[in-house]
Amino acid sequence: MKKKTMLLTGLLLTALVAFIALRSLTAQNLPGVETNNQFEYKVTLDGNLTAENFPSRLQDLAKSNSSTVKIEIIDVTDSNVTFNVTYPTLTKTYWINVTDGSNSTDIPFEMFVAANLTVGDSIYNSTEYKDINVTSVETQLYCGAYRKVVMCTYDKNETEGALNYTETLSFTWDQLTGAILEFHLEISAKNTTDTEYYEGTLTMKAISTNVWEKMPGIGVFDEKDWAKYTVTKVFFNKTENFTDPLLNYFMALNKTISITNTVQEVNITEGTVLINQTLEFENGTKQWNILEINVYDGTGNGTFPMWLIGSKLNATDPIHGLIYGMPEITATINETKKEKFLEIDRIVCIVDFNWTKTKGDIEYTQNMTAKWDRATGILLDAWIYHYEENTTSGDWMEMEISLNLNNTSLWGRHTHEITVGEEVYEVETFSNTSVFYKKVSTAENSCTFEVRGPYGTGFCNFSIPTDFMWDNGTWKIYRGGVLLTEDPENYTITLNDNYTYIYIKYPADGALLELKIVAPNMVPELISLVTLTLLISTLLGIAAVKTKIRKKS
Numbered sequence: 001m002k003k004k005t006m007l008l009t010g011l012l013l014t015a016l017v018a019f020i021a022l023r024s025l026t027a028q029n030l031p032g033v034e035t036n037n038q039f040e041y042k043v044t045l046d047g048n049l050t051a052e053n054f055p056s057r058l059q060d061l062a063k064s065n066s067s068t069v070k071i072e073i074i075d076v077t078d079s080n081v082t083f084n085v086t087y088p089t090l091t092k093t094y095w096i097n098v099t100d101g102s103n104s105t106d107i108p109f110e111m112f113v114a115a116n117l118t119v120g121d122s123i124y125n126s127t128e129y130k131d132i133n134v135t136s137v138e139t140q141l142y143c144g145a146y147r148k149v150v151m152c153t154y155d156k157n158e159t160e161g162a163l164n165y166t167e168t169l170s171f172t173w174d175q176l177t178g179a180i181l182e183f184h185l186e187i188s189a190k191n192t193t194d195t196e197y198y199e200g201t202l203t204m205k206a207i208s209t210n211v212w213e214k215m216p217g218i219g220v221f222d223e224k225d226w227a228k229y230t231v232t233k234v235f236f237n238k239t240e241n242f243t244d245p246l247l248n249y250f251m252a253l254n255k256t257i258s259i260t261n262t263v264q265e266v267n268i269t270e271g272t273v274l275i276n277q278t279l280e281f282e283n284g285t286k287q288w289n290i291l292e293i294n295v296y297d298g299t300g301n302g303t304f305p306m307w308l309i310g311s312k313l314n315a316t317d318p319i320h321g322l323i324y325g326m327p328e329i330t331a332t333i334n335e336t337k338k339e340k341f342l343e344i345d346r347i348v349c350i351v352d353f354n355w356t357k358t359k360g361d362i363e364y365t366q367n368m369t370a371k372w373d374r375a376t377g378i379l380l381d382a383w384i385y386h387y388e389e390n391t392t393s394g395d396w397m398e399m400e401i402s403l404n405l406n407n408t409s410l411w412g413r414h415t416h417e418i419t420v421g422e423e424v425y426e427v428e429t430f431s432n433t434s435v436f437y438k439k440v441s442t443a444e445n446s447c448t449f450e451v452r453g454p455y456g457t458g459f460c461n462f463s464i465p466t467d468f469m470w471d472n473g474t475w476k477i478y479r480g481g482v483l484l485t486e487d488p489e490n491y492t493i494t495l496n497d498n499y500t501y502i503y504i505k506y507p508a509d510g511a512l513l514e515l516k517i518v519a520p521n522m523v524p525e526l527i528s529l530v531t532l533t534l535l536i537s538t539l540l541g542i543a544a545v546k547t548k549i550r551k552k553s
């Protein structure tokens with residue numbers, strides 16, 4: 001009886017282990033894509049291997065050089081994914097089994113794998129692929145969002161016609177869906193007599209998809225926005241013969257007391273911001289630079305000291321994909337927390353990173369502690385120690401510098417000068433958004449502003465001098481053209497002898513919103529002294545003419 005019980009227990013345990021293993025295997029080897037998922041890719045071909053000399057399965061892709069191709073999932077059944085690939089001149093249908101890797105005979109390469117693969121997993125469970133494993137899992141930026149990706153590289157040899165091919169295939173798949181995000185092929189070809197030799201590279205990289213949304217990567221919305229920094233130099237030293245493309249900029253920073261970055265142009269699709277930078281030197285002179293920054297991948301000429309990063313980043317998110325033009329340097333957000341800047345509570349992204357890299361003859365070392373505003377992506381504070389040495393000549397340069405935000409149009413306290421006739425009145429605003437004065441109307445006793453914030457709830461407190469707009473009646477407040485009722489969720493009004501304080505709340509979603517304040521009374525637009533003198537002279541002239549006419553009559 002005991003033996004039977006033990007046998008039964010053993011069988012049950014074996015079945016349980018098998019069931020768990022089967023469940024694990026099944027969960028690991030199912031597609032993550034769905035019908036109607038779409039991906040678009042940019043194709044790039046380089047080298048002297050022409051498209052016609054590629055293996056036949058890759059020729060349509062190679063012929064798409066400098067163009068885009070599109071993949072659309074048309075069916076997902078069990079482990080099989082069927083999809084269309086639309087090349088510039090034709091559309092083809094392929095299928096692949098993400099469990100064992102079986103596929104259409106003419107499929108270009110392994111375009112889909114199972115969802116949720118991780119380091120060490122075979123890309124497919126089959127004899128052919130048993131030694132081809134996922135080598136790394138990383139977080140990278142694709143199609144405007146940071147994604148967990150699985151990566152794999154393997155070598156392949158094949159012969160087709162008169163050519164022998166040696167290939168190195170590198171893959172990056174989206175971990176959650178198993179869809180190809182980037183494919184890189186290094187290929188060489190020899191003919192059978194070794195008299196001809198060709199080589200080339202073929203790259204296909206995802207540029208858009210309907211599977212996930214782009215990050216709201218740019219938090220600066222308009223050319224009216226600006227940020228001003230105080231520059232504190234600790235030291236700057238270099239050997240006499242040291243040279244580097246950035247040296248002039250470093251030397252200029254060493255003489256700078258303040259920097260103002262003014263946005264000229266924003267391209268949300270490309271993720272680029274064009275900035276007019278003004279450096280104000282200790283001697284009172286100024287220098288202007290035009291900077292272009294891509295907040296998605298870090299490219300551009302305005303990357304030092306990373307004036308802008310993407311908005312809405314979280315702890316462990318990479319700052320972006322390319323720091324200082326060196327893909328081997330990586331930095332992630334260490335933490336986010338609430339801090340007060342310019343009297344306003346902001347959520348701040350904090351980075352503390354060190355790196356040493358060599359590029360050409362120059363070895364770079366940098367330590368940096370920096371803070372960026374999470375909602376807008378602008379730099380708040382930075383402390384940087386930077387050292388460069390020419391490993392060939394031994395020449396070097398080092399500097400230590402601090403940058404601190406001292407004002408910005410994006411939030412804080414600002415004074416707006418409003419002219420009525422020849423008089424100028426100052427209205428102060430205090431807000432967690434941008435506030436722009438728009439116009440004044442003495443005909444309706446109104447003053448109009450525009451506000452804009454990246455997301456969430458915006459507020460603005462207007463301090464209006466009583467010699468400009470005053471009480472003795474009912475104020476009217478319009479938000480986006482809609483008359484509001486007075487309550488804490490809309491607006492509140494408080495008064496004293498010198499000012500009327502109007503606190504208005506509003507939704508902030510990146511768009512300009514008009515706020516119009518209508519007062520019971522407003523200073524009239526008085527006629528200027530010159531105009532009044534001319535008017536009196538004209539009236540006197542008319543009176544004199546009339547008197548002369550009467551006398552003659």
